[in-house]
Amino acid sequence: MVDITPADAIPPAEVAEVELYHPHGWWTKYVFSQDAKVIAIQYSVTATAIGMVALVLSWLMRLQLGFPGTFDFITPEAYYQFITMHGMIMVIYLLTALFLGGFGNYLIPLMVGARDMVFPYVNMLSYWIYLLAVLVLVSSFFAPGGPTGAGWTLYPPQAIMTGTPGGQDWGIILMLVSLILFIIGFTMGGLNYVVTVLQGRTRGMTLMRLPLTVWGIFTATVMALLAFPALFVACVMMLFDRVLGTSFFMPAIVEMGEQLQRGGGSPILFQHLFWFFGHPEVYIVALPAFGIVSDLISTHARKNIFGYRMMVWAIIGIGALSFVVWAHHMYVSGMHPYFGFFFATTTLIIAIPTAIKVYNWVLTLWRGDIHLTIPMLFALAFIVTFVNGGLTGLFLGNVVVDVPLSDTMFVVAHFHMVMGVAPILVIFGAIYHWYPKVTGRMLNETLGQFHFWVTFLGAYLIFFPMHYLGLMGVPRRYNELTDMTVMTESAQHLNSFISIMAFIVGFAQIVFLFNLIWSIRHGREAGGNPWRATTLEWQTPQTPPAHGNFGKDLPIVYRWAYDYSVPGAKEDFIPQNVPGSFGLSKEPA
Amino acid sequence: MAIALVLVLIVVGSVLFHFLSPWWWTPIASNWDYIDNTIIITFWITGVVFAAVVLFMAYCVFRFRHREGNRAAYEPESKRLEWWLTVVTAAGVTALLVPGLFVWSRFINVPSDATEVEVVGQQWQWSYRLPGKDGKLGTSDTRDVTPENPLGVIASDPNGQDDVVVEAADLHLPVGKPVKMLLRSIDVLHDFYVPEFRAKMDMVPGSVTYFWFTPTKTGTFQVLCAELCGQGHPLMRGVVMVDTEQDYLAWLGEQQTFAELSAPQQTGSVDQTPRETTASGSKISARLETVEAR
Amino acid sequence: MSVVLVFLLVIIGFAGWWLSHQRLMAKPWLEQGVIGDVVGMEGSTLPTAKIGLGVFLAVVGCLFALFASAYFMRMALSDWRPLPVPRLLWLNTGVLVLSSIALQCASVAARKGQIGTVRLGLATAGLTALAFLIGQLMAWRELTEDGYLLASNPANSFFYLITGLHGLHILGGLVGLGRTAAHAWNGAPPERLRLSVELCAMYWHFLLFVWLAIFALLSGWAATFIDICRQLLT
Numbered sequence A: 001m002v003d004i005t006p007a008d009a010i011p012p013a014e015v016a017e018v019e020l021y022h023p024h025g026w027w028t029k030y031v032f033s034q035d036a037k038v039i040a041i042q043y044s045v046t047a048t049a050i051g052m053v054a055l056v057l058s059w060l061m062r063l064q065l066g067f068p069g070t071f072d073f074i075t076p077e078a079y080y081q082f083i084t085m086h087g088m089i090m091v092i093y094l095l096t097a098l099f100l101g102g103f104g105n106y107l108i109p110l111m112v113g114a115r116d117m118v119f120p121y122v123n124m125l126s127y128w129i130y131l132l133a134v135l136v137l138v139s140s141f142f143a144p145g146g147p148t149g150a151g152w153t154l155y156p157p158q159a160i161m162t163g164t165p166g167g168q169d170w171g172i173i174l175m176l177v178s179l180i181l182f183i184i185g186f187t188m189g190g191l192n193y194v195v196t197v198l199q200g201r202t203r204g205m206t207l208m209r210l211p212l213t214v215w216g217i218f219t220a221t222v223m224a225l226l227a228f229p230a231l232f233v234a235c236v237m238m239l240f241d242r243v244l245g246t247s248f249f250m251p252a253i254v255e256m257g258e259q260l261q262r263g264g265g266s267p268i269l270f271q272h273l274f275w276f277f278g279h280p281e282v283y284i285v286a287l288p289a290f291g292i293v294s295d296l297i298s299t300h301a302r303k304n305i306f307g308y309r310m311m312v313w314a315i316i317g318i319g320a321l322s323f324v325v326w327a328h329h330m331y332v333s334g335m336h337p338y339f340g341f342f343f344a345t346t347t348l349i350i351a352i353p354t355a356i357k358v359y360n361w362v363l364t365l366w367r368g369d370i371h372l373t374i375p376m377l378f379a380l381a382f383i384v385t386f387v388n389g390g391l392t393g394l395f396l397g398n399v400v401v402d403v404p405l406s407d408t409m410f411v412v413a414h415f416h417m418v419m420g421v422a423p424i425l426v427i428f429g430a431i432y433h434w435y436p437k438v439t440g441r442m443l444n445e446t447l448g449q450f451h452f453w454v455t456f457l458g459a460y461l462i463f464f465p466m467h468y469l470g471l472m473g474v475p476r477r478y479n480e481l482t483d484m485t486v487m488t489e490s491a492q493h494l495n496s497f498i499s500i501m502a503f504i505v506g507f508a509q510i511v512f513l514f515n516l517i518w519s520i521r522h523g524r525e526a527g528g529n530p531w532r533a534t535t536l537e538w539q540t541p542q543t544p545p546a547h548g549n550f551g552k553d554l555p556i557v558y559r560w561a562y563d564y565s566v567p568g569a570k571e572d573f574i575p576q577n578v579p580g581s582f583g584l585s586k587e588p589a
Numbered sequence B: 001m002a003i004a005l006v007l008v009l010i011v012v013g014s015v016l017f018h019f020l021s022p023w024w025w026t027p028i029a030s031n032w033d034y035i036d037n038t039i040i041i042t043f044w045i046t047g048v049v050f051a052a053v054v055l056f057m058a059y060c061v062f063r064f065r066h067r068e069g070n071r072a073a074y075e076p077e078s079k080r081l082e083w084w085l086t087v088v089t090a091a092g093v094t095a096l097l098v099p100g101l102f103v104w105s106r107f108i109n110v111p112s113d114a115t116e117v118e119v120v121g122q123q124w125q126w127s128y129r130l131p132g133k134d135g136k137l138g139t140s141d142t143r144d145v146t147p148e149n150p151l152g153v154i155a156s157d158p159n160g161q162d163d164v165v166v167e168a169a170d171l172h173l174p175v176g177k178p179v180k181m182l183l184r185s186i187d188v189l190h191d192f193y194v195p196e197f198r199a200k201m202d203m204v205p206g207s208v209t210y211f212w213f214t215p216t217k218t219g220t221f222q223v224l225c226a227e228l229c230g231q232g233h234p235l236m237r238g239v240v241m242v243d244t245e246q247d248y249l250a251w252l253g254e255q256q257t258f259a260e261l262s263a264p265q266q267t268g269s270v271d272q273t274p275r276e277t278t279a280s281g282s283k284i285s286a287r288l289e290t291v292e293a294r
Numbered sequence C: 001m002s003v004v005l006v007f008l009l010v011i012i013g014f015a016g017w018w019l020s021h022q023r024l025m026a027k028p029w030l031e032q033g034v035i036g037d038v039v040g041m042e043g044s045t046l047p048t049a050k051i052g053l054g055v056f057l058a059v060v061g062c063l064f065a066l067f068a069s070a071y072f073m074r075m076a077l078s079d080w081r082p083l084p085v086p087r088l089l090w091l092n093t094g095v096l097v098l099s100s101i102a103l104q105c106a107s108v109a110a111r112k113g114q115i116g117t118v119r120l121g122l123a124t125a126g127l128t129a130l131a132f133l134i135g136q137l138m139a140w141r142e143l144t145e146d147g148y149l150l151a152s153n154p155a156n157s158f159f160y161l162i163t164g165l166h167g168l169h170i171l172g173g174l175v176g177l178g179r180t181a182a183h184a185w186n187g188a189p190p191e192r193l194r195l196s197v198e199l200c201a202m203y204w205h206f207l208l209f210v211w212l213a214i215f216a217l218l219s220g221w222a223a224t225f226i227d228i229c230r231q232l233l234t
């Protein structure tokens, strides 16, 4: 028990010593803005736009898989280009950018009680470099030879060879350049997110009073800062191999009957570098989702998050552990087989803190006062899909079980469930939750219900049966499933069904986009705190928050972020900046 | 409210789908039913956890949904419960891991009586090499690949002379005898995968990887490439026939050895090679075009 | 990947040390009121810019640690032919050390408010850093003339790649140094100048450290050292 300073004896927090940057005109206010909230929206809009491209690509792939031979324009070349761009966009340019660049920028300063990010200028640069990276990526669609078709893992040697679309054209070069730009831009943004959490917290905001959203985004950013360099190194070395003829990854190769002038390199080296980034990347996407969903559940169940401390420790533990599991993506890559023992063990250990998080989410529901709002529905759907995907991860992490399943549709189903659908559902929930803060208006409820049900059930129906295709032995990254003994006729029907569902789910996203735009003007007025939430972003004097976030005085924090339904308090929530003591101040007996 | 019902339906539906749907693994044709058993254990443990969590959630949503005047309980944490859950989870994870690692050590330790068979992948076909009478495979190097020597067998190695070379044709294996598949690629990554055998491993240019298995059923099985290897990847199929001992020997007798294959060409001059190379290059680009045309 | 894992271990150790001072065991629901004032739980008293630079340097360190990891892994393959390290690199190392010393002097002087010394230090640091870069380019020229081309052996490729990236970082540092020099000559407030100079010094020392590590790596001492350690362990 720590001393409680009497509330009225505390002077207001002084204005932070960072000089606030003030915009002077339309351009500096809305375009080259240094305000984290504007940058957040820029990030989100760009990520959504490029995400729509990835969605359309997934339709095209599903057309080919569901109705083989019907669509002539989807050549094998095109299919591999679609796969690659779809995967890369979804993972990096959509999810990473949206969670960290979008939600991170908007929520971190508001939630920790800061006026802005600590290095606003660098923050602005971060967005513009990200945009440049996206443009370079898109330009590869128009380059001679089209975008690369190497698969999102970009494994050499094939990624830079003629047999792969874009391998000896511009495709792969543009992809690598775009990734390098993305990493540079991200590092700029990431520095801001980390240092703002370290240094920008308002008075009273100790680490253990941070909402889990901030914990999730913070830890994910730290991980990203340490993991992205591995991708950077891999990309630069591959660029050298492709453009300057070095042999970092290129062994002696006979291509089209001719000996290439390469030799001695190791494709496995690339895989180590790639997955040293690639596995943490999974958690870079998952941890912000974990954090956000904790806050959604707590707020809409009107109950503190169960086991807050355990949740924080689990986030930290997962973050650290996820740097020593990368080779579980390489069980059948031909690396030394003894690594299998080590990496299977670490991988399954990481399941324990992850499981604890799941338990704590559902235990938060126990004896709660559950408001089945749209954010809550999405949070529940997240738990279902995440548990499902996490459990199939136990198949793939257990080295010997991975042997038959790796590189089959089982893997595709698994990672879509766990890092595709689950985080996206959180993003939707989060948008329904924070949209009123960003725009001042609620999203339309009816359209929201439609969007939720179609997306959740549709996505489950797409990806749950897909596991069984993988179990049958249907490989991934096949644009042609004809003439295959494992591909029975009924399995082909299943594939058509999956494709139809994919279209329906995609359509629901268009309804959602419509809702986003329509509600800016026509949504119900929300007021400052429509969900009656405790965290600081809901306590701003204006909604949407004005430049500088908190008006004249920064808020002072008197309590943790989860004082819901505190015994003895009149309301069922006490905002973090409300002084006074209520409820338990001793260990319950 | 609907959500509680739907959550229950998801559990029931998923379980029914698992047991009733026609989609399940292909009948096994190798000794790796250990792997299948591990998968079954994993299905049971994870299935129970999935059902438990989702049903618990459904119950909570139903029981504690908001009604006028409700107020949530206040319980920040419960150390006992959390530790207890941690221990149970750890036990479950151990129950998965231990059999898994046990089977893995079997998977990577090849029995000493296994015969070696080499598989060579190249865009986009499979070739094979079997040891000849001496029971030993000769060494090989991608740099020695020429049109006459498609597998890059090193001609100066006496062990290699009697090796049986099967270029771009079916592989036959005798039933009931353990084989160690030595995997090699001369261009990009491939992966030798026969769903019925359960085993697979990437083939990495520049090194030799392996796995082993014992075919337990005679029959014809399809080989799929399971590592993206360029636009011909889905067309990179092959055939493995598991024969009785008798049939196998008959087949083996029809195959040519490395020495036989290279004998006539060796009289030709060395500078003939470039022309031949381009010829075979155009053969493959013709293949590429057919790939594109499809 | 062992080098980068060791690097991460250091980072994790540091993070753990920091976290251990953040009362992660506290039960936040039992604490009401402004506890930050009591136990100093808010941000560090170091200037934010320094913390920012520190985090950035951790990222840069991670980058070079990964290169070192890749280097060792690639080195183990059979086609590796180490290249003779040009003598010139010794001179360059000396020049870079001078550069760091000059900035250290500037930073001490800035604390004491001796603007003349600050200017002298900054100018020396800038010129020596430039000299270092030119020296590196000359080393490259020398190697290419001797036939050690970029693509002819992975050892060469790594040499050019890693020294090139290090050089780019120095170049970036020179931009920052240029801005600091502008402060020094335009009479920026002393507080501001002092911070700027200190940031430059921090960056310079770090890049010097990275350079020494790279030098050890490229000249093969690092590998010998690791071999010795390995033998001692087994």
Ligand code: HEM
Pocket: A058, A059, A061, A062, A065, A083, A084, A086, A087, A088, A090, A091, A095, A150, A151, A152, A153, A412, A415, A416, A419, A420, A421, A424, A459, A462, A475, A476, A477, A478, A479, A502, A505, A506
């Ligand atoms: C309804 C939405 C989606 C559909 C219908 C869909 C469909 C597909 C399809 C058909 C493939 C190719 C499978 C194959 O043949 O191997 C694929 C690959 C992939 N998808 Fe999705 N996807 C969706 C959403 C997402 C999301 C949200 C993510 C974000 C993580 C994602 C990440 C990936 C990745 C990483 C790949 C692998 C690409 C590769 O193999 O190189 N997808 N998706």
Ligand SMILES: [Cu+2]
Pocket: A278, A279, A282, A325, A326, A328, A329
């Ligand atoms: Cu992973």
Ligand SMILES: [Cu+2]
Pocket: B121, B124, B189, B190, B191, B225, B226, B227, B228, B229, B233, B236
């Ligand atoms: Cu292949």
